[in-house]
Structure formats: structure tokens, C-alpha cells
Amino acid sequence: MAELSKTYDPRTVEPKWYQRWTDNRDFEANASSKKKPFSIVMPPPNITGVLTLGHVLNNSIQDILARRARMQGFEVLWLPGMDHAGIGTQTAVEKWLRKNEGVTRYDLGREKFLQRVLEWQDKHGGIIIQQLKRLGCSADWSRQRYTFDDNYVRAVEKIFVDLYKKKLIYRGRRMINWDPAAQTALSDEEVINKPQRGSLYYVRYEIVDQPGKFLEVATTRPETIMADTGVAVHPKDKRYADLVGKEVWRPLPREKIPVVADEAIDPEFGTGVLKVTPAHDKVDFEVGQRHKLPVLDVLDPDGKINCPAVPELNGVDRFEARKRAAELLQERGLLSKTEPYENNVGFSDRSEVPIEPRLSEQWFLRYPRTKEALAVVKKHLIRFFPRHWEKVYAQWLENIQDWCISRQVWWGHRIPAWYRNQKSEDRGQKSEIYVGIEPPPDPGNWRQDEDTLDTWFSSWLWAYETMDLKTRKKFYPTSVLVTAPDIIFFWVARMIIAGLQFKPGKSQKIEDNIPFQDVFFTGIIRDKQGRKMSKSLGNSPDPLELIDKYGADGLRFGLMRIAPSGQDIRFDEKQIEEGRNFATKLWNVARFRQMHGPSSAAPKIDKKKLSIFAVEILSRLDQTIDVIDTAYRDYQFNVVAQALYTFVWNDYCDWYVEAAKIDVFGEDEAKKQSALAVMDYVLSAVLRLLHPFMPHVTEELWSTFGFSGESIQFASPPKKLRLPYPSSRLTAAIFDLIRAGRNLRAKAGLSSSYKVKFALRSDDQEITAERPVIAHLLNASELIIDPKFKAGPGTPIATTSLGEILLVVEVDRSAERERLEKEIAKVELELSTVEEKLKSKSFVDRAPRQVVELHRQRQKNFAEQLAKLKQAREQL
């Protein structure tokens, strides 16, 4: 057995074991295995991604589940991979090119740009995989997948074609969310509403047949006036009833537009008149459709005004144009007032710029299987943890809109559609369409769609397209998905729909085709002020630095202990420090055991020779195993971590090991061996229970102790011993007694290193038998056990259920009196509270018998204590 160093050094231990595990191919899943399957697919991080605390949390949880399952004898597949992240990666590479070479993607052109992305990907991409390895993740790296693998690309194209043939995918000219920065369409889910402070402009539209009279319109977007093709009022609005059907002059550029009546107008808002801009607003578009108003587009894709008729604004950026339009109107006397106004503006999730509603020809998916998707969750065929996400999920599915799946970015899966006889460059022109995996037979006359697919249109197949048929047969549906809740619509819901639609399972049954049985939603990690971690705020600590400082095990354990299921987590580095401290504590208590000779490979304990303290710790171990089992069932990782922390630190280190030192350092060889065997037993159990959380340090200790020839990764979790536990009450009482004695010492102002004499008024044989242990834990020079012990005046005294404990040393009498008075007051208060309760007839009659009994017992104890304390006071 190698000797343990004085402190645990994760920096050498952790990489050593990770290397060995991968060399042994311990993480590789065997699809031919006869063991029961347990599988997780890793939410694929972006290829451009670097490890964040969110990843650490997410992947630690997955690793815990995978490692626990492996120990429980499951054949485990934890399938890792990466996502090409269309817009994200394109943006990142463009930024890099601009910075390093001063070129844009347009300078390079599509082909060259894509080549550069591939080069960039090979050079800078996938760092996160290495980082996950440093965290200790036991994923099967031999099966690492990428959404751009050839097979995967093929699969994405195939389902596009399939859905097109089923008329679930269609091409149409509709209002979409346009991101002027990334210059692409977005799905509704990629738009985030934020309240923005702006102005409400009141603009005067002159009535055509009543010159000099004006209709006032309130708008937040005067820069779109040029695209107005009408104004609308509510049909029942009496103020404007006579104007409906007439015309007004649009101020910029001056032109006649009709006044229409439409139910969608809120008469309460502004002046009750809406300027109708069908090209730049969803509601306006619908109003325009109902009244056959023309659609006039005055915005270029990059967000600049395109309106030569108003040269002052033409070519100006939309926000600048807003100001200038207001000024222009002001100059012409057409702006009656401006009010400060706050409204919600949709922002692009990616580029963080306001999106533009825009009429555009795009590809859409009509979601299939939404009712089934709702049902599988409602009927708990798929279980959500925590449960309340079911409601959010249902709300989304019940109000689902078609999904805009085409993106005007170059980096992504190219849409397998070709066009022929396209007359004009306008995307709106109808032409012959060919959709297929293979290019059309006569490629010369066809032109492939320039667009790519939404990244999530590939990710939604992740749960099964990452597996070959054999693997799928063994491991699909997966056991559990671990994910942050912010992608519940983007990913979780869509994967469920994909599973139900494409039926990749081994049969047609629904239960074979759901992508996962459980979904565990993690919390979101925030900083101490409760803000989300973000690059721009710079409040996101680098996990790699944390690993360097505290070790991967410390980071994992610290984080898991503060990550209550489903609650957001306020990050505090102190918690990680505690994780590290815990690893050190474990290390040192193992060292202590190791200093007293070799351990047995398969520790056995002789039940007849156990000390009462051994029985106590073994019983608490059983309880801990129970708590852990229950907590795992509900994915309450913080409960598991906390239970282990308390057991190791408080129960084992503070009480058992301290109590056992008498035997370990004593003369009685049998007692010594028994104590050491208990330590071996507990350590062996604790290491296995902790291994999923702290894989490296537990493996290191496991191998040092030689508990088995094998890696701890495949050792079974400890079973309960189920000893009869008769002495629990006694040990608890002894611990109370010791605390009371230590308290007397501290209150007397005596140094804790100074050995003092204690006396215990008792004649209990069981207590007498434990005299050496009690004396040791009290750091007593001597412990007298004598029911009739007579103390001199001023001897500090405390009452316990085992008898009065006295600190045999003369102290200042008045100080002791004062202490006693306080003690008496405290007990009196407790006594009166209990008595009050017992006086209540309704309590005695209605409360469960055990509860009443408990109160009676307490009343008795307090009364006895009080009597003894008062007696002690008399003797002073």
C-alpha cells in the first residue's frame, strides 16, 4: 500500500486517473452487452463553445448518473458530441476574420468562406471536449458525434424531403422575424422581448377632402411611414366613423392612402388610429390583407431605409432614420407631440439587436404530432423533473405556430431544394421546385436554394440519429435527458415531436419512440447579485481556473451541494472551496486509517465485537444509504451531496473516529482490529457512494486501500447492513453528555487544551464501561463516575439524561451562579411551553398519541433538570 501524501493534490491525481480510464476504455458502451441499458445523450455544446459553469453543472449531473448506473451494473452509454450552431459559429468566424484579416464573408464568397469555417473549426473548435475531460466526464468519446457528420447531414436532408412530401414542410411568403445584423430569418423562439424606452410620436395625416383638417396617428416607428398604405380605426369608434372610406395624405412621401375600419384596432390606444404598414408589422400585415392594402417595403435586409422618394432618409440606418423622420415631420408641422413611451421590442437571441418583422419567402414546418407530444408528458410516459415544467411545455404546444426553418446563413445544412426557370432574383417569384436528397437529374438547369436549415432542425434528431441501428436497439429510448430549462422549446419539445413522428425505436409503440423517459431540468447558475452569467457582464468564472484551484472533484461536489433541483443557483466561489475542503477531509481521514496498518480488501465486520459507537456509525451509514437512494430517485443531487457531507464529516470524522481512537491507540488488540475493520467498512462504502460525485479522489483512495482489484467505477454501491441497532439512544445521550461537559469547560473560560477533571453522577454500568472514551472526548485528566459525588461550592454543573456532569475545578462562585440562573431560566421557559401545551385539552385529545407522549416525556425531563439545577444553585 502506497503511503498517502500529507495533502491531496488533485493536479497530479486527476489527470492520472482520467488517462487510465480512457486507456482502459472504461467509458465505452457495448451494444452487445447483456446488461440492462442506461443511456444519456449529451446536449451537444456548440463547436465554438468554451466550458461555462452551466456546462459544468449539466455535465457533472450526467456524469453522476452515468457513473452511478455503471456501478449498479447497467451497460451505460453516455453519448457526447457537438453542434455546428449555424448562426453562432458563422458569427464567431466572421468576427475572427474581420479582426485578423479584415475581410467579411462577402469578400470571400460562399465557397471560400465555408472553407475558412472548416479550417477555423479544425484549429479552434471543440476545445470544450478537452475541457469536459478535465472535469472527469465519463462519456463514450469513441462515439463522439457532430451535427455535421456525413451520416447526420444525410439524415437531416432525408427528413426534410420526407416532411416535404408529407406536405408538413412548405415554402411560403409570410411575416417572419428578421435579424438585420445576422441578416437571416429567425424562429419565434429566437426572439426575446425586452421593454425599451422610446417615444410615441403623434403624426398628423391631412384629410384629403377636408384640407386643413388632420387625422392624428400615434406611432413608435415614424421611420416606417413611407410604407404606410392605409390608416385604420375601430368600426365602432364614433370619432372617426365619418372618415372611414375616405382618404388621407400620407406625410412621407405625400400620397393618398385610404382610411379603413378594422376590429383589431384598440380605440383606447393613442388616438385610436393605427397607421397600417403591412410590410413591417405582423398585425398591420393582417389588417392590410383584410382590406387589400398594398405591401410596400422600405427597409433593406441590413436595416437601412430604402426609399428614394424621401432622399433625407434613403440609405439611413433604421434608428437614425427614426430621429430624422421625426425632425422632418416637425419641420413640416406634421408632428403634434412626442411622449416618452416604454414598449416591448423583440430582440434577436443571437445578435442582440431588435428584429424586424418582414414579409419574406421562407420554408416552414407545420408541427406534426403535437397532441401526442402533449399526451406523453401529461400521462407521464415522459416524466419531467421538476414537475412544473410540464405546464410550460403544455402552454407552448397548445399555442404552437409553424416553425420557420430556413436561415439565410451559409454555415449549416443546405436546404435540399432546387429551382428552375426562376425568372427574377426576387425570392417571391414562383418557379418549379425540386426537393430531394440527390440533386435533380439535370443539374444544369436547376439552382439549389441558397439557404440553410435552422440548427435546431438538425438537433431535434440528436436523441437517435447519433446512434447506429444496433446501438439504437439497445439504448433507445434514452433513460434521461439532462438540460437547462431555457431550451425546453428549442430542443426538448422538438425532440419529443421528432421521436413520435419518425419512430426510430424498435417497434411502432409510443413507449419505444419517445426520445427519453425522464427529463431533468437543471437550475440556471447566476452570480451573487442574481444576474445571469454572461460574457458581456464578465461575471462568469472560468471553470478551468476553478479546477486548477480546487480540483475537478472539489468543483463538482461544491457545485452539486448548492444545486437544489430546479432552483436557480447563486454561485459563490466559497462553495467550491468547501468542495475542495471536503476532498481534503476525506483524504485525511483515510490517511488516519492508513497509519494504523493495511486494510483488508473486502472489509468484514464481526457483529459481536462492535463498540456501541461502531454500531452507531454503521446504523447512520444505513440511514445515509436510504436517504441517498430516495434522493436519486427524485434527482435531488444536493440532498445526496449533503447527506454524504454530513455523514463523512460529522458522523464519521467528528464522532466515530474520535471515539474509536481509544480503541485504535489502546492495548486491546481485538478492540483495535474491530475499530479498524469498521473504518475500512465505512471508508469502502463512503468511497463508493461518493464516487459519482468525486470520481478521481475516490478512485485514488480505493486503489491505495486496495479494496478490490478492480476500478471503483464498477464496484457495486454498498448495501445496508441492517444490524439491530439497540444502542442508538445511548450513544446519542453520551454525545449530549460530552457536549454538556465541553460547554462547562468553555463557559468556565478554561483553555480547551488544558486537561481537567470531570465527574459524572451516575451508576449506570453501560456508561461506566465507556469511561475511557468519554474521558478522551472531554479531554479530561480524570473522569469520576459516582452517583454520590460531592462537589465543592462553585463547581460548574450541567444536567443531562445520563446524570449531572460536573467540572471539578473551583471557579468564581458568582460567575457560576450567573450561568446557573441563565440555565434555569432557559429550562423554565421550555418547561412552561410544554406544560402550556399539555394543559390544552384539545391538544391532548386530538394530537397523535406519540406526539402527546413526546411532550409528556419532555415535561418530565425538564422538570427533573430544573429540580437539579435549583438544587445546585442552593448548594452554591
Next chain:
RNA sequence: GCGCGGUUAGCUCAGUGGUAGAGCACUACCUUGACACGGUAGGGGUCAGAGGUUCGAAACCUCUACCGCGCACCA
């Protein structure tokens, strides 16, 4: 506007009807033969507020306030 979370010690959080808890921080003592990344003892709470149910409420119900999130609206 609708929905979902949350509000417990200075901080971070546990606590599903029966004596209010943990860790950190704080105070005092201790470098005692695993560990100062440690040990011992201690101080610190109208459980956001109001009402209700109950013998008994931090917990269950109703309302209010505040914080966070999602959806809708957003001229």
C-alpha cells in the same frame, strides 16, 4: 394581462402539519499523536405581510407586496 417559481440567521440555501436547521461569515478557546482546506464551544430568526383552516402552520388555503422567469400584448 395570463402562467410558473421564489421571499427562512449577515450571506448561500435545506426544511410536505408536532422542540426552527446546515455551511460560510462572526465571537472565544485550541498549532492535542488524520486534517488550520482543521478542532471545540458560542452568539445570531415576528420563517415577506395580512387573513383563514387546524388542538397545533415556516409548511395547507385566500389575498397583498416585492424579486426572477416564461407566454401574450406591444400603434
